[in-house]
Amino acid sequence: MVERRRLIQAVNDALFEEMERDPKVVVYGEDVELSITGDMRGLHEHFGHDRIRNTPICEATLTGMAVGLASAGYHVVVHMMFSNFFYTGMDAIGNQMAKLRLMTGGQVELPITIIAGYGGGSANAAQHSDSAYPVLMNLGGLNVLTPSTPADAKGLLKTAIRGRNPSFFLEASGRGGEVGDVPDGEHLVPFGRAAVRREGGDATVLAIGRMVKPALAAADALAEQGVGVEVIDPRTLVPFDEASLLASVEKTGHLVVVDEARECCGAASQIAAIVAEKAFHALAGPIRRITTPNVAMPYAPNAERHVIPGEERIVAAVLSLVGRAHRATA
Amino acid sequence: MVERRRLIQAVNDALFEEMERDPKVVVYGEDVELSITGDMRGLHEHFGHDRIRNTPICEATLTGMAVGLASAGYHVVVHMMFSNFFYTGMDAIGNQMAKLRLMTGGQVELPITIIAGYGGGSANAAQHSDSAYPVLMNLGGLNVLTPSTPADAKGLLKTAIRGRNPSFFLEASGRGGEVGDVPDGEHLVPFGRAAVRREGGDATVLAIGRMVKPALAAADALAEQGVGVEVIDPRTLVPFDEASLLASVEKTGHLVVVDEARECCGAASQIAAIVAEKAFHALAGPIRRITTPNVAMPYAPNAERHVIPGEERIVAAVLSLVGRAHRATA
Amino acid sequence: MATTVIDRRTEQAGLRSGPSPAELLELYERMLLVRRVEERLRDDSAAGKLPGAVHLYIGEEAVAVGVCAHLGDRDYVTSTHRGHGHFLAKGGDVRAMMAEIWAKEEGICRGMGGSMHVADVSKGILGANGIVGAGLAIAAGAAFGTKLDGDGKVTACFFGDGASNQGVLMETLNLSTLWELPLVFVCENNTFSEFTPSREVTAGRIADRARAFGMPTAEVDGNDVTAVWQAAAGAVARARSGGGPSFIEAHTYRIQGHFEAEAFVLSGGRYREDAEIAAWTQEDKDPVLRCRATLLASGAADVLHAIEARVLAQVDDAVRFAEAGTPADPALAESLMFVRDEG
Amino acid sequence: MATTVIDRRTEQAGLRSGPSPAELLELYERMLLVRRVEERLRDDSAAGKLPGAVHLYIGEEAVAVGVCAHLGDRDYVTSTHRGHGHFLAKGGDVRAMMAEIWAKEEGICRGMGGSMHVADVSKGILGANGIVGAGLAIAAGAAFGTKLDGDGKVTACFFGDGASNQGVLMETLNLSTLWELPLVFVCENNTFSEFTPSREVTAGRIADRARAFGMPTAEVDGNDVTAVWQAAAGAVARARSGGGPSFIEAHTYRIQGHFEAEAFVLSGGRYREDAEIAAWTQEDKDPVLRCRATLLASGAADVLHAIEARVLAQVDDAVRFAEAGTPADPALAESLMFVRDEG
Numbered sequence A, B: 001m002v003e004r005r006r007l008i009q010a011v012n013d014a015l016f017e018e019m020e021r022d023p024k025v026v027v028y029g030e031d032v033e034l035s036i037t038g039d040m041r042g043l044h045e046h047f048g049h050d051r052i053r054n055t056p057i058c059e060a061t062l063t064g065m066a067v068g069l070a071s072a073g074y075h076v077v078v079h080m081m082f083s084n085f086f087y088t089g090m091d092a093i094g095n096q097m098a099k100l101r102l103m104t105g106g107q108v109e110l111p112i113t114i115i116a117g118y119g120g121g122s123a124n125a126a127q128h129s130d131s132a133y134p135v136l137m138n139l140g141g142l143n144v145l146t147p148s149t150p151a152d153a154k155g156l157l158k159t160a161i162r163g164r165n166p167s168f169f170l171e172a173s174g175r176g177g178e179v180g181d182v183p184d185g186e187h188l189v190p191f192g193r194a195a196v197r198r199e200g201g202d203a204t205v206l207a208i209g210r211m212v213k214p215a216l217a218a219a220d221a222l223a224e225q226g227v228g229v230e231v232i233d234p235r236t237l238v239p240f241d242e243a244s245l246l247a248s249v250e251k252t253g254h255l256v257v258v259d260e261a262r263e264c265c266g267a268a269s270q271i272a273a274i275v276a277e278k279a280f281h282a283l284a285g286p287i288r289r290i291t292t293p294n295v296a297m298p299y300a301p302n303a304e305r306h307v308i309p310g311e312e313r314i315v316a317a318v319l320s321l322v323g324r325a326h327r328a329t330a
Numbered sequence C, D: 001m002a003t004t005v006i007d008r009r010t011e012q013a014g015l016r017s018g019p020s021p022a023e024l025l026e027l028y029e030r031m032l033l034v035r036r037v038e039e040r041l042r043d044d045s046a047a048g049k050l051p052g053a054v055h056l057y058i059g060e061e062a063v064a065v066g067v068c069a070h071l072g073d074r075d076y077v078t079s080t081h082r083g084h085g086h087f088l089a090k091g092g093d094v095r096a097m098m099a100e101i102w103a104k105e106e107g108i109c110r111g112m113g114g115s116m117h118v119a120d121v122s123k124g125i126l127g128a129n130g131i132v133g134a135g136l137a138i139a140a141g142a143a144f145g146t147k148l149d150g151d152g153k154v155t156a157c158f159f160g161d162g163a164s165n166q167g168v169l170m171e172t173l174n175l176s177t178l179w180e181l182p183l184v185f186v187c188e189n190n191t192f193s194e195f196t197p198s199r200e201v202t203a204g205r206i207a208d209r210a211r212a213f214g215m216p217t218a219e220v221d222g223n224d225v226t227a228v229w230q231a232a233a234g235a236v237a238r239a240r241s242g243g244g245p246s247f248i249e250a251h252t253y254r255i256q257g258h259f260e261a262e263a264f265v266l267s268g269g270r271y272r273e274d275a276e277i278a279a280w281t282q283e284d285k286d287p288v289l290r291c292r293a294t295l296l297a298s299g300a301a302d303v304l305h306a307i308e309a310r311v312l313a314q315v316d317d318a319v320r321f322a323e324a325g326t327p328a329d330p331a332l333a334e335s336l337m338f339v340r341d342e343g
């Protein structure tokens, strides 16, 4: 059985279920009680001040506290609003969460889930629009989750909260209203397993998070031109499902990676590098990255649209690879 | 005319010369007056408390202050000791330095030079051994400099201090004693121009910062086996000299990227992705990344050696590409 | 806030007793400009004409205006996400700000920054800032620069009660005390951090955090422009003459929501009473009405009418200018990231 | 430090007047253990036997020992880069610590952490930390956890005068006050941040930063183990009984260099006088000698000999254990990064 849920409801459901299941799950963050993004709505009334709590504005302490609270046996959920605020709380992310398990010789487990919105498209300007996950991916010890559907949002968040490692759960800003089917009852999504969102034989398009939607639209458009596109949604960037991607590239011979994060050392770079190393002989052409260029997000909506990847850029990239560009766009 | 200088002296020379040249150059940081790494030695005696100054331990403010001081017309040099401490001062790096010029519509210039050591190999353990530049590279608005010789250290640092953008000048920890020729007099090295450290026709090895040395050693070893390796030192990662690299790969058909930073979304990923996109048709085989795996740096020296790239791994990677592995290593 | 507490040291700084009648009129006009601009932004935001979020300063105008009255173009300010008031009080151009919020090429940041990032560096306005607390360290850096310049420039740093819980406050209190920076900390305590009442997230008195460093500190009624003006006079004079940093905590109240889509995102969630808001809009509290009443009592009715008309005309003109502007140039996103000069 | 200042609130916390004679002997033995272990580390580091940098606590032993005397295995501590003393005072195993510093598989962190990261979570030692100030927030988190557990566990957070300038101090003072966390802040003011004298980088009195939050605060002679013990007794009792956080500033002195390669890296650079160091090694200042003198005066000479012998044997045994250990397993670097369990 499935149920239609908005993405933000699915997140909210996951939190309710996990807090209900395990009294050791504790949530805190700035303004989580009134929940301005909606993902935390109702939790305070239901679970009370010990389980979910507003904090002062002090990201350095919020991330550091998560380490101590997790070390003391709790499963910690921290809401950080926008992924730009990771930088404000970066010390404990980069120097503690990502390293402490190794540094202690495996003595600590850090079941920490950090939730934050990411990405542009809402004229929030540079300081509220970063897709800050490549930074996390380079730090070594952090899981990075980029759900694109309500079902995955719910299932990945539940897995994260139950897990025993630090995980960053990234919500595409402004996409909370999107609706999808969510399986009834206990729904968990494992880390490191990509979803093939659409099958196709001519090119593989790997799209991350909010980029899955324009990738699917591009695949539709390309199908009309006779180009079969396989759309892969990795769902988690760390751990990353190499096998599914490599299998798809073995089949199609072409790869386009679509990512809203900046190009330089972005997730798309990492994925392109993996394929250039491990599926080189299957490649029939260059690997294209469709990303936001190396810029801060501009405020003006037309400028935002100019830099954020969209359907047309994906279509053009695929066509440039499959060699039908002229015929198809003529 | 050239002079033999230790790397750390070359850095010190650059600071002396630029502070002498421009009274608007100001230096601060924790313990810069006594200069424990040696790069700042003598500056305090010579230029006094207004030009170089010890600060309290407060990285968030140190990086933020740089933005204000630069906005007020100064060329700011901040010493941050170890690149791990970038995380502690990350907010102003990620949310201000990297973005403010765009956000103000180009009103501000931020001539800021941040100096820090990076990398492992000294049993400093995880919190003092990160090669934290991939994080910077993803932020969009920051120059990233990784000199590998005394001459480049001097020339790049001088260019950075005179420049009008934020630049991160990264010193390989524990390598300050290495000696090299430095041209006499005014010596500037432009950003975005790679150096070909050794020519060769069979494979291109791009090596970053402290990895240039093992790459050259590997090239020597491979030469004995009849394999000609071209060693490229990009010198600056942002801006990056794509043209030189692509030209080399066009010639050799093979690329190995050697980087001490972690593999995931590291500099090597970015460089591999560029080549997989722009020189695909020149490639005769997969692109190999030789990096530190996605781990925190362990303390034990044997474990450090296990994870940090070295000559053998480079040799093996090149041999795996040029197809002489069995013959050569037999 | 009925009481005005000023530390002894501030009193000793040799203040004039308050603004002159002419100065008070100027303060009033500046406050009214901020108010009318933001009422227009409120309406245009509700009408869906503005792209991003707008955080309004309505009810807090006396703070920015009272402080900036003592600053010239060569002095610096750093501001917050709620920065229109600081921008206008420091002499920023209304048209250029309005065009910015409308995402136009004519905007002060060419449409790249928007409401949360209005800056005019030529006027010493180093920028509104979307990162809570970030302005504190930037201000310390600017103040360090002016200290090195040695020509008496002053930096004022505006920040909220919420920002006061960011560690960077303590760091900059420490450093500016040690380095005797010409810096005026201005805490706008409007009783809320977004939707959280300050008292739930703020222990002790904020001003005590500065007192712990021995910094001259004043707590003032932030809705009384004269009280703010007076405290700032002392603090700015002290900074200008090399006396180092001072701290002003201005008690005020945010009349609008945290931002203009608040009702929508909270979908019924409540964190304050309507009656509380209403009380702060009365003539005994609202800083614009209060100042107006004082001026009326001194017989300035005609002048007030002229001011009102002038301000409204200015706002209309600015909106027309913004509306008629050219859409921002998308290519700027790439061309403006670096000054391309090195090497 | 001749004077001991204790706030009135601390006095009221109903302390015993000091440790019993038997307890004082235990405190002495623990201090001596820290001292002798570190003397051995000093020598072995100079001899090039230890891989990384070692930061020694010599001269500051009374702080860790006086505080940890009130803590059990289920209580938590967070520590600093100078963490051997905290580790041993909190009951960490000497052999396991020594083997860690020798980079051996038998090390408490299996050779992955080293001197700067000694941790024994089973003993509540959440770890030495190479990031100055990081322990403050971690301690607040642990204290929040124990508050939720509601079973009277206490967290003590050790940090330096240098760390006191990190904003995270103010953030955790604020949050722990609001949330009434069972947390004891222990500032070890040893007058230096690396090679910078504290007064050059630290404005005001550090304890005043806590007083600004209304936190019970004590300034004590950190070289007098009884004074530390007493202040900690009050603070720990308060935390245990739900009375919230307290702050102790212990005035002490770092006798060794910032780290053991100091003379080498400074190559002649000086930041303090030899005479100053020498003064702190005298019987009226050095915490171990001072305690010893007190015990001698009370006629415990024989016991002291036995203790000295026992401690030296323990150190020898630990070094032998470490030296004979297996080199760390390099593969751990990869296998320990994650608990591989999800999905």
Ligand SMILES: Cc1ncc(C[n+]2csc(CCOP(=O)(O)OP(=O)(O)O)c2C)c(N)n1
Pocket (backbone or CB within 6 Å): A030, A057, A059, A081, A085, A088, C080, C081, C082, C130, C131, C132, C133, C159, C160, C161, C162, C163, C164, C190, C192, C193, C194, C254, C258
């Ligand atoms: C570093 C950071 N954390 C969180 C936010 C989200 N945020 C925006 S405004 C705000 C509240 C600020 O409160 P205060 O400083 O009192 O300013 P006010 O809005 O009341 O003017 C918060 C939490 C942010 N912008 N930056």
Ligand SMILES: Cc1ncc(C[n+]2csc(CCOP(=O)(O)OP(=O)(O)O)c2C)c(N)n1
Pocket (backbone or CB within 6 Å): B030, B057, B059, B081, B085, B088, D080, D081, D082, D130, D131, D132, D133, D159, D160, D161, D162, D163, D164, D190, D192, D193, D194, D254, D258
């Ligand atoms: C975030 C950070 N900044 C800088 C350093 C470098 N550093 C190591 S110890 C130290 C001084 C610490 O002084 P204090 O807190 O007084 O401790 P003490 O060494 O005196 O025990 C500094 C600056 C660091 N380890 N971490």
Ligand SMILES: [Mg+2]
Pocket (backbone or CB within 6 Å): C160, C161, C162, C188, C189, C190, C191, C192, C193, C194
């Ligand atoms: Mg507020």
Ligand SMILES: [Mg+2]
Pocket (backbone or CB within 6 Å): D160, D161, D162, D188, D189, D190, D191, D192, D193, D194
């Ligand atoms: Mg110290």
